[in-house]
Amino acid sequence: AENKPEFEIKLATLAPENSSLMQVCNEMNAEVLRETGGKVGFKMFAGFVMGDEEDVLRKLRVGLVHAAVFTATALTDMDPALRSLQIPFLFSNYGEVDYVMEKMEPDFKAALLKEGYEVLGWPELGFLYFMSTSPIAGLEDLKGKKVWAKANMPMSQAMIDRAGVSTVAIGLPDVLVALQTHLLDVVYNSPYYALVTQWNTQVKYFTDLPLSYIGGALLVDRKIMAKMPPSLQETVRKVCAAHLQRLNEKTRKDNDEAIQIILKRGVQKVTPDAAHVKGFNDLSDEAMAGLDAKFLPPAAVSKVRAALAEYRAQHPSKP
Amino acid sequence: MLGKWTALSRWYGTLEKWVLVGLVLFLTGFSLLQIVLRNFFSMGIVWGDTLLRHIVLWVSLLGTARATAENKHIAIDILPRLLPGAGKTVLGLVTDLFSFLVSLLLCYESWVFVINEKGAGNFAFSSVPYWWLEAIFPFGFAVMSLRYAHRLIFCLSSGRNGGQTCKLS
Amino acid sequence: MQALLSLLLGVLALSGVPLFIVIAGAAFLSFYFLDVDLSIVIIEMYRLAANPMLIALLLFAFAGYVLAESGASRRLVRFSAALLGRTPGGLAIVSLLCCAFFTALTGASGVTIVALGGLLYPALLEDGYKDKFSLGLITTAGSLGLLFPPSLPLIIYGVVSDTKISDLFLAGIAPGILMVVLLSLYSMYAALRFGTTGSKASFNFRELASATREAMWEIFLPVVLFGGIFSGFLAVSEAAAVTAFYVLVVEMIIHREVKLNDIPTVIVKTSMMVGGIIIILGASLAFNAFLIDQQVPNKILGLMQAYVSNKYLFLLILNLFLLVVGCLLDVFSALVIVVPLIIPLALSYDVNLIHLGIIFLANLQIGYSTPPIGMSLFIASLRFEKSIVHLYKASLPFLIILLLSLAVITYLPALSLLWVR
Numbered sequence: 001a002e003n004k005p006e007f008e009i010k011l012a013t014l015a016p017e018n019s020s021l022m023q024v025c026n027e028m029n030a031e032v033l034r035e036t037g038g039k040v041g042f043k044m045f046a047g048f049v050m051g052d053e054e055d056v057l058r059k060l061r062v063g064l065v066h067a068a069v070f071t072a073t074a075l076t077d078m079d080p081a082l083r084s085l086q087i088p089f090l091f092s093n094y095g096e097v098d099y100v101m102e103k104m105e106p107d108f109k110a111a112l113l114k115e116g117y118e119v120l121g122w123p124e125l126g127f128l129y130f131m132s133t134s135p136i137a138g139l140e141d142l143k144g145k146k147v148w149a150k151a152n153m154p155m156s157q158a159m160i161d162r163a164g165v166s167t168v169a170i171g172l173p174d175v176l177v178a179l180q181t182h183l184l185d186v187v188y189n190s191p192y193y194a195l196v197t198q199w200n201t202q203v204k205y206f207t208d209l210p211l212s213y214i215g216g217a218l219l220v221d222r223k224i225m226a227k228m229p230p231s232l233q234e235t236v237r238k239v240c241a242a243h244l245q246r247l248n249e250k251t252r253k254d255n256d257e258a259i260q261i262i263l264k265r266g267v268q269k270v271t272p273d274a275a276h277v278k279g280f281n282d283l284s285d286e287a288m289a290g291l292d293a294k295f296l297p298p299a300a301v302s303k304v305r306a307a308l309a310e311y312r313a314q315h316p317s318k319p
Numbered sequence: 320m321l322g323k324w325t326a327l328s329r330w331y332g333t334l335e336k337w338v339l340v341g342l343v344l345f346l347t348g349f350s351l352l353q354i355v356l357r358n359f360f361s362m363g364i365v366w367g368d369t370l371l372r373h374i375v376l377w378v379s380l381l382g383t384a385r386a387t388a389e390n391k392h393i394a395i396d397i398l399p400r401l402l403p404g405a406g407k408t409v410l411g412l413v414t415d416l417f418s419f420l421v422s423l424l425l426c427y428e429s430w431v432f433v434i435n436e437k438g439a440g441n442f443a444f445s446s447v448p449y450w451w452l453e454a455i456f457p458f459g460f461a462v463m464s465l466r467y468a469h470r471l472i473f474c475l476s477s478g479r480n481g482g483q484t485c486k487l488s
Numbered sequence: 489m490q491a492l493l494s495l496l497l498g499v500l501a502l503s504g505v506p507l508f509i510v511i512a513g514a515a516f517l518s519f520y521f522l523d524v525d526l527s528i529v530i531i532e533m534y535r536l537a538a539n540p541m542l543i544a545l546l547l548f549a550f551a552g553y554v555l556a557e558s559g560a561s562r563r564l565v566r567f568s569a570a571l572l573g574r575t576p577g578g579l580a581i582v583s584l585l586c587c588a589f590f591t592a593l594t595g596a597s598g599v600t601i602v603a604l605g606g607l608l609y610p611a612l613l614e615d616g617y618k619d620k621f622s623l624g625l626i627t628t629a630g631s632l633g634l635l636f637p638p639s640l641p642l643i644i645y646g647v648v649s650d651t652k653i654s655d656l657f658l659a660g661i662a663p664g665i666l667m668v669v670l671l672s673l674y675s676m677y678a679a680l681r682f683g684t685t686g687s688k689a690s691f692n693f694r695e696l697a698s699a700t701r702e703a704m705w706e707i708f709l710p711v712v713l714f715g716g717i718f719s720g721f722l723a724v725s726e727a728a729a730v731t732a733f734y735v736l737v738v739e740m741i742i743h744r745e746v747k748l749n750d751i752p753t754v755i756v757k758t759s760m761m762v763g764g765i766i767i768i769l770g771a772s773l774a775f776n777a778f779l780i781d782q783q784v785p786n787k788i789l790g791l792m793q794a795y796v797s798n799k800y801l802f803l804l805i806l807n808l809f810l811l812v813v814g815c816l817l818d819v820f821s822a823l824v825i826v827v828p829l830i831i832p833l834a835l836s837y838d839v840n841l842i843h844l845g846i847i848f849l850a851n852l853q854i855g856y857s858t859p860p861i862g863m864s865l866f867i868a869s870l871r872f873e874k875s876i877v878h879l880y881k882a883s884l885p886f887l888i889i890l891l892l893s894l895a896v897i898t899y900l901p902a903l904s905l906l907w908v909r
């Protein structure tokens with residue numbers, strides 16, 4: 001009983017079928033169908049069935065999928081400027097993120113459009129936090145611990161390397177067992193995914209300091225957009241932007257709730273003091289300064305830092 | 320002509336053997352090094368795992384191409400068992416021809432894949448682009464195609480049993 | 489046109505065209521008709537390079553071939569005969585336990601057959617078991633233990649279905665034991681029938697001490713392996729490297745049975761076998777991508793929902809469906825694609841999700857050795873250089889026993905839920 005829409009956009013995501021992201025995507029699809037009179041619709045492929053982000057990116061290039069939700073990490077080879085948002089310990093709250101993002105958005109969109117993709121929205125993963133089997137309140141607490149080396153986190157890796165801390169490269173699905181067998185002492189993720197993957201059952205401490213911001217983007221192939229009449233294109237853009245904006249609000253709420261649940265289930269919160277936070281920040285700055293300009297474009301970094309300074313001047317932090 | 324081919328294929332067979340030996344021993348040694356570095360020196364090579372996974376890919380593709388020469392692929396050979404001698408020979412030639420065509424297509428599409436990857440310009444680790452590591456696909460499938468072609472020509476010209484029973488060293 | 493080409497491909501498949509060529513050909517045709525750039529087939533194959541388990545597969549296979557070159561199986565048979573004496577089926581039961589334990593750690597990626605097969609198969613033959621029995625045992629045991637913690641598929645099911653992983657770990661134990669016990673009973677029966685009663689001599693402490701001393705280094709291997717993993721010293725893929733290194737040292741330097749000159753041949757054999765497995769996995773990934781694009785699993789489940797109303801009938805059809813899925817898809821794809829589709833359905837028939845997980849994994853486990861295209865059958869065929877048809881026959885009795893235990897697991901939820909809650 002399904003009528004195939006005239007323009008069917010195959011959309012791949014890594015999020016599981018029952019996640020907030022998929023819920024919102026399904027609602028987004030329903031509204032796109034409604035607003036375009038059934039002419040445009042998404043066909044969803046959730047939960048890794050299309051492979052990891054790099055696989056999906058390749059499929060996007062050959063046209064097996066037309067759109068996909070990526071973390072910013074997967075797009076940094078297309079636009080290295082995206083790395084400027086992932087500098088470790090850069091942001092301390094989402095107010096800062098939103099302000100900086102607003103300033104940077106046109107640049108990012110232009111760079112991705114040049115690669116042939118249009119951005120329909122910026123669905124984020126959120127802040128990553130340290131979770132560990134012994135308390136991590138400052139740099140020295142990381143020493144001698146087995147810290148997870150997540151693939152494709154070159155910025156955090158550069159910083160951890162600079163601290164002289166040993167890291168263990170382990171694939172995502174093996175992390176739970178690695179925590180259990182003490183192959184890993186320190187891991188990091190967004191609270192929501194830590195809860196989904198049940199890491200909270202294997203860690204004792206949660207460090208209440210955002211380690212790094214991981215944004216994301218819903219890209220759509222410009223070729224399939226160009227096939228639609230302009231009015232339909234506009235409708236798709238408008239509907240998607242609204243829903244993906246809503247998704248970010250939901251993601252932040254999910255992450256906040258996840259922190260509460262993780263703490264309620266017996267994980268202890270560790271709050272680094274100002275001196276330790278400064279220690280992390282200084283190390284991050286030092287590590288970033290050592291990176292190649294092609295890898296982390298200084299122009300983008302300065303623009304981000306300038307915007308951040310502006311925001312902080314308008315919003316002096318509470319004592 | 321065929322004699323030259325056979326000599327070339329022998330020469331490549333030796334090279335292939337030593338490349339495989341080098342890769343597998345490197346894989347073992349490098350994995351051990353990672354364990355020692357982590358447990359005794361609190362260090363680790365982050366891109367090590369990516370490198371090792373690609374070495375497995377290299378070994379697999381070279382190994383598969385080798386298995387083609389030695390006729391050691393998994394196959395469900397129910398029909399040839401039911402056929403008489405001449406039918407078996409013809410069927411062997413048909414299956415080899417089909418295998419040749421598919422491996423040629425695999426080779427061509429691998430080439431397209433690698434060119435696309437080169438264009439995308441992504442890096443596997445430090446300054447090693449993905450396409451260097453992926454170049455084993457067109458190479459492996461090219462060797463495989465040549466071996467099927469070699470076998471077809473050899474079997475046709477020698478007039479011996481085709482395909483399954485016609486084995487090259 | 490498409491039907492004709494499919495038929496032609498089917499005929500070629502039965503004519504002895506290498507299976508990966510058939511599957512790759514099917515993938516090319518499918519994507520051609522879908523009008524997608526054909527390099528998608530290679531894109532899918534390249535996903536192999538993201539699978540960390542393949543490092544372990546290659547290294548364990550290498551260690552297995554080195555062991556097979558040495559006299560390790562003779563030493564092991566002597567040791568088990570001295571230890572178990574006249575227990576019928578002793579060595580077969582030991583083999584089953586080893587495989588189950590190993591699969592729990594490596595997650596049924598084919599590693600068990602290549603790592604242990606080289607040792608256990610010759611040992612079983614030497615102990616007087618029939619060739620067909622020994623092959624069937626190793627092949628089906630290659631995925632035995634999928635239900636025991638800390639098997640990765642159990643964890644993935646937990647994550648995908650949002651059920652407690654610790655509960656799943658507990659739930660898998662009794663059904664897993666049931667499978668091992670039933671297979672052990674069959675092995676005892678077979679051993680008695682073959683007259684394989686182990687050692688005829690009565691228990692002799694001297695012989696045990698001497699056999700232990702001789703086999704000491706091989707007996708110590710599991711200690712190194714499991715000790716390394718559970719102490720947090722080693723990840724599974726690293727354990728494979730340590731195993732390969734350990735085996736090289738033991739067989740080349742201590743026993744001096746494997747010579748330096750043998751190593752290139754062993755490595756080429758290993759590469760051909762592992763390459764043969766991995767290329768089939770790669771081609772299957774490409775064909776899977778087509779099935780996923782066409783949402784084939786969704787469509788079948790939709791039909792099921794429309795026509796089945798009874799819970800027991802649902803479970804029966806679910807089992808048949810999952811056996812086919814277990815044959816067609818790799819465990820990971822099967823879990824992430826099919827589980828989210830089945831859960832609402834199962835809930836509507838009032839099936840417990842923990843129980844569903846055990847049914848699911850038991851099916852996938854059996855699917856590995858189900859003809860015509862169970863992965864374990866291919867791996868065993870390559871490893872032992874036997875025709876695939878021969879392996880179909882060899883695994884049949886074991887398969888029947890496993891299906892019997894599947895029926896018990898399915899219709900006796902209490903077995904899975906015994907330790908849960």
Ligand code: NA
Binds near residue numbers: 590596598600630631
């Ligand atoms: Na296994």
Ligand code: NA
Binds near residue numbers: 813856
């Ligand atoms: Na399978």
